[in-house]
Amino acid sequence: MSIATLIRELGRGQASLAESEAHSLFAAMLDGGVEDLELGALLYALRTKGESLDELLGFQRAVEERLYKLKAPHDGIMPVVIPAYGGGQETANLLPLFALLLQHFGIPVLLHGTLENHDGMAASYVLRELGILPCVSLSQAQHALDQEGLAFVPTAVLCPGLASMLSLRNRLGLRNSAHLMVKLLQPFSDAGLHLVSASQPDWLEQLRTYLLATEAHALLLQSCDGEPFANPMQRPQLEHLNQGSCEILFEAERSPTRSSPNLPKAASAAATALWTKQILAGEVPLPLPLVNQLACCLYGTGYAQDMNQAKAIAAIEAGGLAAA
Incomplete structure (x- = not known):
């Protein structure tokens, strides 16, 4: 044809x-x-x-x-793969915070994404303010994973052709199939838990169908400004998919949280990075929806034996941050 x-x-x-x-x-x-x-x-x-x-x-x-592959650190803990391709104009990008929370537990984290976002605040901007710079090669990414347990890798390092297609958005004025495929990248040769998200119900259903068909291992949720972290104001449904089955770990909240979290007052990289440091230092409480998502990842990576234990560990950790 x-x-x-x-x-x-x-x-x-x-x-x-x-x-x-x-x-x-x-x-x-x-x-x-x-x-x-x-x-x-x-x-x-x-x-x-x-x-x-x-x-x-x-x-x-x-x-x-x-796709150029990486090796998961050999410490027995499953890594988490986080695509970072969104970021809003008014909402703080909390994806770096969530990555650092996982790192805190000794869970290896691989973030991959773009270096710029013309629509809003990319995770790369916040990471830079936190002193986490993008890896310019696979060897540097592997070293960061092995030594620090966290690496941010630009798409061009993993798959140059896919990065070129992503860049067409600026010329075409809309997203394309490449933006869907980066949500599903599998940079590790072996197992990993993938955070997968979409903003619309029909796109979520499309991704769910794909993940079930491929028996992928993922945590599926509605995105927050295009990023796969739980909206701190209102928890989305959190679904764990593995080997062709789907388990709802948390139902979506029907209304915003009763107590509004003390989020950054300005949607800027510097303000968000400062707030992230305050969270990690225990100066402000971790929003409950992020505590819930953290529990899902502790369960999904095998850090916790079951979901009840994961919830308890995440709750204790959140309380420990607040009391630090």
């Missing part, structure tokens, strides 16, 4: 690609084998139509073949 025919049929919603077709198409996109005009049209058509499960599976296989 010619590119022109493919654009026409996808754009009209008259066809979806088979897994093998999607694999070949996305491989060409990642390798720069599609001219700019056709690439933009294809990405727009896929975005408008919505990617099918077979298309996602084909895209994922193409990405996997081009």
Whole structure:
């Protein structure tokens, strides 16, 4: 099928690609084998139509073949993989805080994402204020994971072709299939717990279907300004997916928390970094929805034997921070 025919049929919603077709198409996109005009049209058509499960599976296989891998630290604790591609204009980005909380427990954390966000405050901005700089190579990322238990790796280091497709957002004015695929990256050769999120219910359902079909290990939740951390004002539903099964660990709150957390007053990287340090020093309490998400990760990584133990450990830790 010619590119022109493919654009026409996808754009009209008259066809979806088979897994093998999607694999070949996305491989060409990642390798720069599609001219700019056709690439933009294809990405727009896929975005408008919505990617099918077979298309996602084909895209994922193409990405996997081009993804540079890391090794999880050999300390017996499963790592957590956190995509960092969002960040709002008015809400503080608490993803670095959550990563540091996990590191506090000795859980290895790999953040991957973009260095800039023209729509708001990227996690990379806050990380820089906290003294955590992006790794410029795989060897540096591996060293940071092994020695510090935390690394922030730009997408271009893991998969250059995917980073190039992400950058097209500035030219096209909308997200594309690459923004969906980065949520599903598997940078480790072995196991890891992935934080996966989306802002809309239909996108959450799309991701849930994919995660179940691939028997992935993930914590699925509604994003907060595009980032996979629990909204500190109102907890989203927190779902643990593993080996093709789904378990709801926390139901979504129907109304905002009774006591509003003392969040940063300005949505700036410096203010958020300062607030993060205050949380870790026990000067301000950790918002309950983040305590709940922390418990989910303690359970999902095997740090705790069961969810009840995970809840107790997270609650005690939150109280310890407040009393520090």
